[in-house]
Amino acid sequence: MMAGVSTDRSEDEDVAAFGRIFEALYDDIVRFVQRRAPAESVDDIVADTFLVAWRRITDLPHELDEARPWLFTVARHTLANSHRGRRRFANLALRIAAQPDHRGDDTAGIALRLDVAEAFRRLRQADQEALALVAWDGLRPAEAARVLGVSPSTFGARLSRARARLRAHLTTNPHQGGRHG
Numbered sequence: 625m626m627a628g629v630s631t632d633r634s635e636d637e638d639v640a641a642f643g644r645i646f647e648a649l650y651d652d653i654v655r656f657v658q659r660r661a662p663a664e665s666v667d668d669i670v671a672d673t674f675l676v677a678w679r680r681i682t683d684l685p686h687e688l689d690e691a692r693p694w695l696f697t698v699a700r701h702t703l704a705n706s707h708r709g710r711r712r713f714a715n716l717a718l719r720i721a722a723q724p725d726h727r728g729d730d731t732a733g734i735a736l737r738l739d740v741a742e743a744f745r746r747l748r749q750a751d752q753e754a755l756a757l758v759a760w761d762g763l764r765p766a767e768a769a770r771v772l773g774v775s776p777s778t779f780g781a782r783l784s785r786a787r788a789r790l791r792a793h794l795t796t797n798p799h800q801g802g803r804h805g
Contacts, residue, residue, distance in 0.1 A: 633686070641686040645695070646674060648688055653699050660703050664748045669706050673699040713752065714745050743793035751786035758783060 650670075657669045676698045677684050685691045744752060757768035769779035 638681045642681055645691045649692055649695055653695055656696060656699055665706055669702050672702045743790055746793050747789055751789055754782045754786045
């Protein structure tokens with residue numbers, strides 16, 4: 625038995641407690657995450673935090689004064705996982721963009737790949753995911769739509785917007801002019 629957790633609680637009591645805790649602490653968790661994560665990640669991190677709480681409902685303390693630090697701990701771990709994932713994804717993007725094309729000394733091509741990697745890093749995670757599914761993972765848009773659980777037309781619109789944002793970042797890249805001089 626975990627500290628502070630009663631094994632003789634009923635499932636109905638656990639569900640009722642989760643509802644009370646969610647209502648009482650949701651805004652606190654949002655503020656906690658907002659201070660520590662990029663704005664585009666906040667909703668996902670908060671949702672993941674409460675998903676963990678739901679999955680571990682029998683471990684969730686019923687009292688608000690015990691549940692609050694428990695949820696903050698879960699949110700902190702969820703934030704750490706999110707940060708690690710974003711770092712790995714950004715590092716992967718930079719490694720892929722920096723790969724030589726094996727066509728001799730192509731300084732301009734290398735500079736362009738580095739510009740693309742930097743522009744890609746500046747995109748929202750959702751845009752990065754849409755582009756990566758098609759460009760790196762080799763999925764057709766209809767397949768990528770299935771992976772994300774959206775309709776092909778919705779994915780097509782997301783992909784189009786992601787490409788436009790990538791182009792916008794490329795045209796505003798401060799290093800681009802200096803590298804391609």
